Amino acid sequence: MRKLKTERQPEILDAALAIADEHGLDALTMRAVAERIGVTPMAIYGYFRNKNELLDGLVGRLLTSLPQALPGESWDQRLGAFAWATRRLARDHPGVFPLLFARPSVTPDAVAVVDLIYQALIDAGVPDADVPRIERLITTFVLGFATSEANGRFSASGDGIRSRRARGDFPAHQRLLAHLDSPADLDAEFAADLADLVRIIRPV
Amino acid sequence: MRKLKTERQPEILDAALAIADEHGLDALTMRAVAERIGVTPMAIYGYFRNKNELLDGLVGRLLTSLPQALPGESWDQRLGAFAWATRRLARDHPGVFPLLFARPSVTPDAVAVVDLIYQALIDAGVPDADVPRIERLITTFVLGFATSEANGRFSASGDGIRSRRARGDFPAHQRLLAHLDSPADLDAEFAADLADLVRIIRPV
DNA sequence: ACCTGAACACCGTTCAAGT
DNA sequence: ACCTGAACACCGTTCAAGT
Numbered sequence: 001m002r003k004l005k006t007e008r009q010p011e012i013l014d015a016a017l018a019i020a021d022e023h024g025l026d027a028l029t030m031r032a033v034a035e036r037i038g039v040t041p042m043a044i045y046g047y048f049r050n051k052n053e054l055l056d057g058l059v060g061r062l063l064t065s066l067p068q069a070l071p072g073e074s075w076d077q078r079l080g081a082f083a084w085a086t087r088r089l090a091r092d093h094p095g096v097f098p099l100l101f102a103r104p105s106v107t108p109d110a111v112a113v114v115d116l117i118y119q120a121l122i123d124a125g126v127p128d129a130d131v132p133r134i135e136r137l138i139t140t141f142v143l144g145f146a147t148s149e150a151n152g153r154f155s156a157s158g159d160g161i162r163s164r165r166a167r168g169d170f171p172a173h174q175r176l177l178a179h180l181d182s183p184a185d186l187d188a189e190f191a192a193d194l195a196d197l198v199r200i201i202r203p204v
Numbered sequence: 205m206r207k208l209k210t211e212r213q214p215e216i217l218d219a220a221l222a223i224a225d226e227h228g229l230d231a232l233t234m235r236a237v238a239e240r241i242g243v244t245p246m247a248i249y250g251y252f253r254n255k256n257e258l259l260d261g262l263v264g265r266l267l268t269s270l271p272q273a274l275p276g277e278s279w280d281q282r283l284g285a286f287a288w289a290t291r292r293l294a295r296d297h298p299g300v301f302p303l304l305f306a307r308p309s310v311t312p313d314a315v316a317v318v319d320l321i322y323q324a325l326i327d328a329g330v331p332d333a334d335v336p337r338i339e340r341l342i343t344t345f346v347l348g349f350a351t352s353e354a355n356g357r358f359s360a361s362g363d364g365i366r367s368r369r370a371r372g373d374f375p376a377h378q379r380l381l382a383h384l385d386s387p388a389d390l391d392a393e394f395a396a397d398l399a400d401l402v403r404i405i406r407p408v
Numbered sequence: 409a410c411c412t413g414a415a416c417a418c419c420g421t422t423c424a425a426g427t
Numbered sequence: 428a429c430c431t432g433a434a435c436a437c438c439g440t441t442c443a444a445g446t
Contacts, residue, residue: 209409209410243411243412244411244412244413246411246412246413247410247411247412250409250410250411
C-alpha cells in the first residue's frame with residue numbers, strides 16, 4: 001500500500017468539485033479531473049487510491065466548509081446556523097451533496113460538526129443519554145431536506161403535477177387541492193420545520 | 205419514440221432487484237439483468253427506454269410493496285405502519301432503497317403513499333394548509349433514517365470509532381463518552397423518534 | 409413482434425516504463 | 428519523486444440484421 005502524495009490533493013478536489021457543479025456528478029470521471037488539471041488520468045492515483053477515496057475527499061471538503069460555532073451564540077442560534085449552512089451547501093453543490101448521505105462520515109471534519117451539535121443539545125438541557133439520538137434525528141432531517149431539494153424531490157411535486165394527479169382515487173389530494181400547488185416557499189417551510197423540531201428539544 | 209413492450213417488465217424488474225440485493229447496486233448492469241433472464245442486453249431496451257427508466261421502475265416496485273391502509277386503523281397506527289414498513293423496505297433492499305431519495309416520485313404509486321399520509325394527518329387534526337408541509341417533514345425524516353441505515357451512516361459511528369475520536373478537541377464527545385458506543389438499538393431509537401415527531405402533529 | 413450481433417464511445421484501473 | 432502510455436476488462440447504447 002503505497003503512501004499517497006498530498007501536495008496537489010486540494011487542487012484535485014477543487015477540479016472535481018468544479019466539474020460536478022458545472023456538469024453533474026455523472027460527468028465527474030477520473031479522466032475529466034485529470035484533464036482539468038492538465039495531467040494524465042493515472043497521475044490522480046498518486047493522490048487518491050481510487051475514485052471512491054476521491055469522493056470521500058470531496059465529502060470532507062464539503063464538511064469543512066460548514067461554519068464553526070461562534071462564541072457567544074445561543075444553542076438554538078448554533079443549531080440554526082448549522083441547519084441553514086447545510087441547506088445552502090446543498091444548493092451550491094447539488095451534484096455532490098447527496099454523497100453526504102451515502103458515505104458514513106467518521107473523518108475528523110465530520111466529527112467536528114457532530115461535536116458542535118452535541119454541545120448545542122447539551123446546552124439546551126437535553127439529557128446526556130438522549131443527545132446522540134437527538135443529534136441523529138436532527139441531522140437526518142436536515143440532510144434529508146437538503147438532499148431532497150438537491151435532487152428535486154420536492155419541486156417535482158409542485159408545478160401542477162401533483163394536483164393533476166388529484167383525480168382518481170386520491171381523496172386526500174382532492175381535499176387539499178388548494179394547498180398542493182403553492183410555489184412552495186421552501187425557505188419558509190424549512191424555518192417552520194426547524195421551529196417544530198426545536199420544540200422537541202426545548203425542555204418543557 | 206417507439207412504444208415499449210410491457211409483458212416481461214415485471215420479470216426484468218424482478219431480476220434487477222435480485223441482482224442489486226445479492227451483489228449491490230454497482231453490480232446492477234444491463235448486461236447482468238439480461239444474462240439473468242437469459243436474453244441479450246439489447247432485448248431489455250424493448251421494455252425500458254434506458255437504464256434510468258429501469259431504475260425508475262425499480263423505485264415503483266418498492267413503493268407498491270408498501271402496505272395499504274387498513275380500514276379501522278387510527279391515524280397514528282397508519283402513520284406508524286408506513287414508517288416501519290418503509291424502514292423494513294430499506295433493510296430488505298439496502299442497495300436500491302437510496303434511489304427513493306434520488307428520484308422524485310410522481311408516479312401513481314408514489315401519490316398513493318402520499319395520499320395515505322395526507323389522510324392520516326387530516327384525521328389527526330392538522331390544519332389543511334399545514335398538511336403538505338408536515339407530510340414532507342415526516343417522509344423526509346423516515347426516508348432519511350432508513351437511507352442512513354441502508355448506507356451504514358449510523359452503524360459506522362458505533363463500534364468504537366467515534367469514541368476513539370473523542371480525544372482531541374471534541375469536548376462534547378468527551379463528555380458523552382459513556383453514551384456514544386452503545387450498540388445503538390436502532391429499533392428503539394426509531395420508535396422514540398416517531399414518538400417525538402407525533403408530538404409535533406398531535407393537537408395541543 | 410421480438411430478439412441478436414457487432415460495433416462505438418466511453419469507464420476505472422493495472423502495469424511497466426520514462427524523466 | 429512524479430508522471431506517462433498502452434492496455435485490460437468492463438460499461439450503456441446505436442444500428443442494422445435476423446426469425
